[in-house]
Amino acid sequence: MKVFIIFIALLIANITFISYQGDLNRYVRLQTYLKAVAEEAAAGAALYYDEVSYSRGSMIINKEEGEKYIKHLLIRAGQTLDLREGENLTAEMEVLDDSNGAADTGASPAVTVTLSLTVTDLFRLPFLTKEQVVRSAKYELADY
Amino acid sequence: MKQLIVLAAVLPLMLIFMAQFTLEQKNSAVINALQQQVYTAKEEAKQQGCFTPSIIEQLRKDINMKLGVPEQDIIIIATETPQYRINYFDPSKERGMIHYSVSVPIEKIVAGGKLIGIPAERNKGVYTIEGTTASEKLPD
Numbered sequence: 001m002k003v004f005i006i007f008i009a010l011l012i013a014n015i016t017f018i019s020y021q022g023d024l025n026r027y028v029r030l031q032t033y034l035k036a037v038a039e040e041a042a043a044g045a046a047l048y049y050d051e052v053s054y055s056r057g058s059m060i061i062n063k064e065e066g067e068k069y070i071k072h073l074l075i076r077a078g079q080t081l082d083l084r085e086g087e088n089l090t091a092e093m094e095v096l097d098d099s100n101g102a103a104d105t106g107a108s109p110a111v112t113v114t115l116s117l118t119v120t121d122l123f124r125l126p127f128l129t130k131e132q133v134v135r136s137a138k139y140e141l142a143d144y
Numbered sequence: 145m146k147q148l149i150v151l152a153a154v155l156p157l158m159l160i161f162m163a164q165f166t167l168e169q170k171n172s173a174v175i176n177a178l179q180q181q182v183y184t185a186k187e188e189a190k191q192q193g194c195f196t197p198s199i200i201e202q203l204r205k206d207i208n209m210k211l212g213v214p215e216q217d218i219i220i221i222a223t224e225t226p227q228y229r230i231n232y233f234d235p236s237k238e239r240g241m242i243h244y245s246v247s248v249p250i251e252k253i254v255a256g257g258k259l260i261g262i263p264a265e266r267n268k269g270v271y272t273i274e275g276t277t278a279s280e281k282l283p284d
Contacts, residue, residue: 003147007154014161021165025172032179036275043190044278048231068233069278076276 016125023123030081030122030133034115037077038091038137041070041113045093046139058098059109059141066093070113087119110140156259163255171250174211175271181206182246182273189242193281195222207248219247227279237276245274
């Protein structure tokens with residue numbers, strides 16, 4: 001009986017450890033992936049600018065086109081992550097350009113994208129809970 | 145004697161966990177390295193307007209060198225015709241967009257598969273990284 005109890009204890013400890021390790025690796029990969037998507041979203045959105053304003057010497061990011069691009073990336077990321085019902089991925093875009101004070105402060109125009117992923121618990125162990133991952137990236141147009 | 149028999153039965157089971165831990169670390173390192181290589185190639189492709197033959201060749205070599213995956217087993221499907229930067233988002237996702245998909249085989253997923261009845265052909269998989277990026281290349 002003693003041997004059996006020790007065996008069960010070791011088995012539970014090992015299963016707990018393997019489960020934690022797998023989930024942690026998945027969590028780290030998820031963070032890397034979201035960071036890459038956020039960078040892609042910020043860099044892509046910063047490509048679209050108002051040509052008329054640019055011809056007058058000011059850089060104004062075209063938010064409408066940027067949002068369309070980010071929406072497309074979110075749809076693709078959602079498919080890649082295979083999001084289930086109740087899970088969602090959202091993005092928030094913040095633009096700093098000559099229309100809202102970049103030129104006045106001497107700052108370069110920039111686009112910041114913050115991604116927020118809400119999922120059912122990433123860890124299978126009952127005493128660990130992680131339901132949200134947030135990653136952010138900023139793309140700055142230096143010397144444009 | 146009884147304890148020796150029990151140990152002989154239990155030890156392989158316990159060793160599977162140790163092997164699985166190592167295998168998990170290895171597979172995770174492979175996937176992380178793959179993410180980095182694809183990310184580097186994608187940044188290069190953005191500047192060049194597409195995945196040029198030299199970028200694809202370099203990506204194959206890097207994956208082969210850092211992950212040890214034979215070059216012929218690496219599947220790369222990517223936009224190979226130059227895309228130029230445009231000032232609007234094309235709803236068809238064709239103009240100004242570079243698409244890519246890189247797949248590598250994962251040889252073993254569960255350690256000691258044969259011991260617990262998982263045949264070798266089912267104990268492997270393919271890891272794919274795919275995405276889209278906006279080209280930054282301006283027309284010459």
